[in-house]
Amino acid sequence: MPDTPDRAGATGAPDAEDADGLTVGQVAARLGVTVRALHHWDGIGLARPSLRTAVGYRLYTAGDVERLHRIVVYRETGLGLERIRTVLDDTTEDVTGALRAQRAQVDAQIGRLERLGTGLDRMIEAHERGLLLTAAQQAEIFGPDWNPQWPAEARARYGNTTQWRQFAERSAARGPEQWQEIADAVAGLDQSLAAAMDAGVAPGSPEAGDLVDRHREVFSAYFPLTRRMQVCLGRLYESDPGYRAHYDTIRPGLAAWFRRCVDAAARAHGIDPDTATWE
Structure with missing residues (x-):
């Protein structure tokens, strides 16, 4: 067979008999x-x-x-x-020792890459699904009134927004325990809002302002919530039948009362709630 330039390749042994004088x-x-x-x-x-x-x-x-x-x-x-x-x-x-040490480094790198791959898979799935929980887990954590189709509906509506991307990135790092903590925080906030309304707390009071701040902190677990965005949520709570029903089931009129609290807090921070936009 005639000699060719790539006859040996990077992994084959070179030809000794014709190697002298190669350029x-x-x-x-x-x-x-x-x-x-x-x-x-x-x-x-x-x-x-x-x-x-x-x-x-x-x-x-x-x-x-x-x-x-x-x-x-x-x-x-x-x-x-x-x-x-x-x-x-x-x-x-010790050549064998050197190669064994290199093998250990390769194994460590493979482990890091596998963990990276798992993280990327979760991130992709979170962007596609929102919640990385089974329907049974969602019902257990968020209650029997929770509809497991809501995350898919939210993605269809908000999937191209910055907030959905932020939500997905946080969701990818959460398991059932973390979501349970968030659900408990939301439920606790709802009860605090109802108790404040029952006690006659007035919108614009320091007590109401504290609750508005707490609401923003709790819901920032999903994505960063600005005061202007909170005003928009307050409107949604009162105008959307589903949200209004949720809050009014806790206490009749709670959605409207909380919106007034949010608007008053926004004014105290120089924001006109009538012109506030989602930003």
């Missing part, structure tokens, strides 16, 4: 490396050609090519060039 380009083609790499290894003294032509061109002998072949193999295992130099030149070097 840089020929050796690069045989080993699957760049000419620039060979020049670099020559420059740092890792693998220098043993022969030179009368005009100074580099020529590699069979022994040179064998050394280069070993460099390529060790480099593909992830060893750095200085470590490869030690492995090749230091007769006291």
